[in-house]
Amino acid sequence: MPTLSVFxxxxxxxxxxxxxxxxxxxxxxxxKIFLAYRVCMTNEGHPWVSLVVQKTRLxxxxxxxxxxxxxxxxxxxxxxxxxxxxxxxxxxxxxxxxRVGGVHTVGDSGAFQLGIQFLRAWHKDARIxxxxxxxxxxxxxxxxxxxxxxxxxxxxxxxxxxxxxxILLNVVESKQIFPFFDIPxxxxxxxxxxxxxxxxxxxxxxxxxxxxxQSLSKNFGIYDEGVGILAVVAVNNQxxxxxLSQLEGLAQALWLNPPNMGARIITSILCNPALLGEWxxxxxxxxxxxxxxxxxxxxxxxxxxxxxSWGHITEQSGTHGYLGLNSQQVEYxxxxxxxxxxxxxQINFSCINANNINYITESINEAVLLTESSxxxxxxxxxx
Numbered sequence: 001m002p003t004l005s006v007f008x009x010x011x012x013x014x015x016x017x018x019x020x021x022x023x024x025x026x027x028x029x030x031x032k033i034f035l036a037y038r039v040c041m042t043n044e045g046h047p048w049v050s051l052v053v054q055k056t057r058l059x060x061x062x063x064x065x066x067x068x069x070x071x072x073x074x075x076x077x078x079x080x081x082x083x084x085x086x087x088x089x090x091x092x093x094x095x096x097x098x099r100v101g102g103v104h105t106v107g108d109s110g111a112f113q114l115g116i117q118f119l120r121a122w123h124k125d126a127r128i129x130x131x132x133x134x135x136x137x138x139x140x141x142x143x144x145x146x147x148x149x150x151x152x153x154x155x156x157x158x159x160x161x162x163x164x165x166x167i168l169l170n171v172v173e174s175k176q177i178f179p180f181f182d183i184p185x186x187x188x189x190x191x192x193x194x195x196x197x198x199x200x201x202x203x204x205x206x207x208x209x210x211x212x213x214q215s216l217s218k219n220f221g222i223y224d225e226g227v228g229i230l231a232v233v234a235v236n237n238q239x240x241x242x243x244l245s246q247l248e249g250l251a252q253a254l255w256l257n258p259p260n261m262g263a264r265i266i267t268s269i270l271c272n273p274a275l276l277g278e279w280x281x282x283x284x285x286x287x288x289x290x291x292x293x294x295x296x297x298x299x300x301x302x303x304x305x306x307x308x309s310w311g312h313i314t315e316q317s318g319t320h321g322y323l324g325l326n327s328q329q330v331e332y333x334x335x336x337x338x339x340x341x342x343x344x345x346q347i348n349f350s351c352i353n354a355n356n357i358n359y360i361t362e363s364i365n366e367a368v369l370l371t372e373s374s375x376x377x378x379x380x381x382x383x384x
Contacts, residue, residue, distance in 0.1 A: 024340040032338040033356055035347040038108075038138075039223050040188060040286060040319050043353045048286060049221030052278040056265050066264075070257040073248055075104015075229070079263040082270040083229045087183065087197055087214050094204045098237045102214075103247050104258045107226035108184070111213035112142050114230050115180060117250045118243070120146055126178075130171060139182065156344065161312035161324045165199070179203060179210040185218040187280070189318040191287040209234050216266050219283065225262025286350075290319055293349050293357075300361040306368050319350045329367040337363040 024034045040048040060066070074080070080102045084095065094100040105111040119126065129148045131140050132155060140150045153171060157164045172179055181200060189196040203210055215228040230247065234240040251258075269275040291314065298310045312324050325333075325345040333339040339360060341347045352360060 020340055020342060023334075027338060027340075029338040031359070032340065033351070033360065034340045035351045035360075036340060036342050037348050037351055038184075038218070040185070040218055040221070041348070041350040041353075043289070045351075045353060045355070047221065047223055048350070050219075050279055050282040052269060052275050052282060053220050053222060053265055056268050056275060057261075060261070060264055060268065068260070071104070071260055071263075073252045073256060073258075074244070075258045076260065076263045076267065078271070079267045080104055080229055082267050083214060083216065084231060086186065086193065086270060087212065087231055088200060088204065089194060089197075092201070092204065094233050099235065099240050100231065100233050101240050101244050102229040102231045103244065103251055104263060105213075105228050105230050105251075106255045106258050108213075108215045108217060108228065109139070109142060110226070110255070110258075111211075111215075111228055111230035112139050112180075112182075113254060114247060114250055115211045115213070116142060116146050116148075117254070118247055119178075119180075120148075121250075122246070123178075130175070130177060132168070154344065156322050156346070158324070158326070161309070161322075162315065163322075179208060181210060181212040182215075183212060184215045185319065186214070187219045187283040188286060191280075191284040193280070193283075204233060207235070209239075217262075220262075220266055220269070220279070222262045222265065225259065225265075227259070227262035227266065286319075290349050293352050294321070296357060297349070297352065297361055300357065301365060304361065304365040306361075306365040307372055308368060320346055320348050322346045323364070325364070325367070326371070328371045329364075332367040332371060333363055337367070339363055 020036055021034070024032060042048050084100060084102050088095055088100060092100070103111075103114060105114055127148055129140075129143045129150045130153050131143070131150055132153060140152075143150050153168070155163050155165060155168055171177065181203075183197060183200070186196045187193050194201075200212060210233050212231040212233070213228065214231055217223050217226055217228065232240060232243050232247070234243060269279050294314045294316075298313045301310045308324070310324070313321065316322065323341070323345045325341075327343060330341060330343055330345055333341060337359075
């Protein structure tokens with residue numbers, strides 16, 4: 001019998017969870033608040049689930065005709081087709097020309113795992129990645145783990161207090177970058193499904209080839225299913241088929257067969273006009289609630305007399321948005337008030353509810369006032 005373990009030299013790995021979440025979990029303060037959850041939250045502080053999803057899940061579970069055989073490696077074909085139509089629009093130029101396709105992936109990061117494997121295999125000289133700063137902890141770690149050098153770009157202009165998409169477009173065009181988009185919650189930005197993917201329509205119209213990770217977990221509220229696709233846009237159908245054939249081999253090595261239940265639920269909804277209408281209404285209600293929360297935050301800061309302009313809060317779309325705080329103010333909220341937000345000040349507004357909004361806005365006011373007074377106390381530079 002062997003006496004030595006083959007695992008004796010294996011060290012304990014560091015947890016891959018974000019450093020902010022790790023710090024939050026280690027905080028013993030009873031009223032701590034985490035404002036950077038990826039999922040959409042309800043007013044009660046629970047993950048949001050579309051009502052039509054619950055109904056559809058029950059119908060599927062009671063269907064005796066279902067076949068529970070393994071899916072093909074590429075996934076459920078009807079799900080891929082419905083997802084691509086949702087992402088690009090049924091009458092998309094790329095779909096009409098048959099130069100867009102997809103692979104049914106596993107988990108929110110599955111599309112990135114698959115896409116990065118392909119890029120590493122077929123573009124061995126390309127080892128530099130430019131990533132939006134708010135996405136570094138989500139996807140940057142995957143690129144780094146596979147040997148890429150990651151540089152961060154921020155599309156938030158701290159002086160103008162607004163998003164500047166031209167920064168992204170200029171970088172892509174000037175450096176001839178291959179775009180790899182992430183559409184994590186289509187419909188939860190403006191509640192207009194087409195408007196939320198307008199950037200993809202622009203790149204299609206400009207003739208770009210690109211990958212796109214489309215997660216369908218958040219906008220349906222099926223977080224435990226982790227369902228989505230890796231969408232591929234190529235210059236023509238021949239190139240598309242070649243890329244998809246290579247992706248199939250990589251997917252076979254990664255997970256062989258994707259899970260079925262989440263894809264069945266989503267396909268049933270997207271392919272049924274009545275259910276699709278209900279789902280769109282669910283999205284609209286969520287977006288309206290988030291906008292109401294943003295209005296309340298802005299109004300409470302106004303009533304508190306918080307220095308600065310806070311109109312940018314309601315001018316942003318989606319569950320996530322920038323508060324417009326500087327690094328000193330963010331640090332104050334984390335260290336002194338136990339309110340955990342990322343360094344860039346981008347938070348999940350659906351995490352704010354009736355139970356915590358007063359504490360959060362009062363803390364923001366306190367952070368701004370204290371940091372502003374400390375700046376006023378700094379000695380002025382002497383003119384030469």
